[in-house]
Amino acid sequence: MRRTLSGLLPAIVLSLLLLRPASTEAQQATVHAVLFYSPTCPHCHKVMTEDLPPLVEKYGDRLSIAAVDITDPVGEHLFRATIDYFGLESPVGVPTLVVGSDVLVGDMEIPARLPGLIEDGLSSGGVPWPAVPAIRQALVRAGVTRGDTVTSADVEDTAAARASSPKRIVPDSAPRVASGASAVASDTPVATSDTSAVLADSAAAPVPRAGADTGAVSMTLPAEPRRLGPLEAFAMDPIGNGAAVVVLLGLLAALFISVRAAVQRPLPSRPLPGWLFPVLAAVGMGVASYLAFIEVTGREAVCGPVGHCNAVQQSSYAFLFGVLPVGMLGQIGYLTLFATWMGVELGPSAFRPLLRRFLWGTALVGTLFSAYLTFLEPFVIGATCAWCLTSSIVMALMLLVSTSTAHSTTEA
Numbered sequence: 001m002r003r004t005l006s007g008l009l010p011a012i013v014l015s016l017l018l019l020r021p022a023s024t025e026a027q028q029a030t031v032h033a034v035l036f037y038s039p040t041c042p043h044c045h046k047v048m049t050e051d052l053p054p055l056v057e058k059y060g061d062r063l064s065i066a067a068v069d070i071t072d073p074v075g076e077h078l079f080r081a082t083i084d085y086f087g088l089e090s091p092v093g094v095p096t097l098v099v100g101s102d103v104l105v106g107d108m109e110i111p112a113r114l115p116g117l118i119e120d121g122l123s124s125g126g127v128p129w130p131a132v133p134a135i136r137q138a139l140v141r142a143g144v145t146r147g148d149t150v151t152s153a154d155v156e157d158t159a160a161a162r163a164s165s166p167k168r169i170v171p172d173s174a175p176r177v178a179s180g181a182s183a184v185a186s187d188t189p190v191a192t193s194d195t196s197a198v199l200a201d202s203a204a205a206p207v208p209r210a211g212a213d214t215g216a217v218s219m220t221l222p223a224e225p226r227r228l229g230p231l232e233a234f235a236m237d238p239i240g241n242g243a244a245v246v247v248l249l250g251l252l253a254a255l256f257i258s259v260r261a262a263v264q265r266p267l268p269s270r271p272l273p274g275w276l277f278p279v280l281a282a283v284g285m286g287v288a289s290y291l292a293f294i295e296v297t298g299r300e301a302v303c304g305p306v307g308h309c310n311a312v313q314q315s316s317y318a319f320l321f322g323v324l325p326v327g328m329l330g331q332i333g334y335l336t337l338f339a340t341w342m343g344v345e346l347g348p349s350a351f352r353p354l355l356r357r358f359l360w361g362t363a364l365v366g367t368l369f370s371a372y373l374t375f376l377e378p379f380v381i382g383a384t385c386a387w388c389l390t391s392s393i394v395m396a397l398m399l400l401v402s403t404s405t406a407h408s409t410t411e412a
Helices: 002-028 042-062 073-086 106-123 133-141 152-164 195-199 230-235 238-263 276-297 309-313 326-346 349-381 386-411
Strands: 031-037 063-069 096-099 102-105
Touching: 031 042, 031 073, 031 106, 042 063, 042 106, 063 073, 063 133, 073 096, 073 133, 096 106, 102 106, 230 238, 230 349, 238 349, 238 386, 276 309, 276 326, 276 386, 309 349, 309 386, 326 349, 326 386, 349 386
Parallel strands: 031 063
Antiparallel strands: 031 096, 096 102
């Protein structure tokens, strides 16, 4: 009996030693992520106050998120280093969340993909902090980790992730940070098997010290963003916002001309051709329908060379009272204007004077609302939507045509 026990004892001890690490690892499995944000970004505010808190509450210590403010010099450096390390196209918008070798961008992709990544990460034993040397350094300095370094396995995993998928094209959102001359500009996926070169980034590009150099990294998600001043918002995209200001001045000029023409006599003697009105209504309806589609489906808009239309469409101002998409409101407006114009052209003569006044008044209200939205873009949102500017220009032209047509008919 004693021999049997003495023979079993080493086997029992060995079994306990083998089982204990697996159990401990399962208990300590944690998914680590880094969130890049701007305190003035409404999309970041949504992610930090609506999308992430339920996940943090659900997973507790099993989910660890470091928030990095890109408006801080240190945070900007970390963001640039991350862009370069993963070979992302520049410029890249925020919010951006890095989970292992997965990079999520925007307030739609983050809540859509993050829960699945967390579950997959926990089931596989956890996800370490991103293998970006600058991030690892910053976390050590912030006291989050103890001398955590980039390992060869980290580098190989990230290199494999880069090579297995095409280079990421990020959404057009604001604010943005360009990665400078070191940014990858080609369409070729970036991958490297030279572990020593990547590990050397830690020494070659140390985190800059800006006073207390850990101020950009926080383990607490900020609850409220700082409000942008008008000049700060304009400076986020001077070219696109400058175009919005030009359009805004044109809208104000159209309003002045139309109101002045309505209250003064005599009015200009050369009316604009009436056939312009249905053409403009068709163009406006097309633009409004596209914007409504983008706002309802949450898809990325095809933007022109000027402005950041997705930043505008993803802002809280894209919905009236937080419910009705502004694009859908535009559809209603253009349909109403076209139906009224048809009544003026084909309706009973007795109702035409009233319909002309209603047509002019509706176009006036539409132009006023367009001016309000155009003002928000450069001075509140800090981004400009080329589609929105197009709609505003169309509405102003419809106002001028309705003013001119009403006068010519009156004079007749």
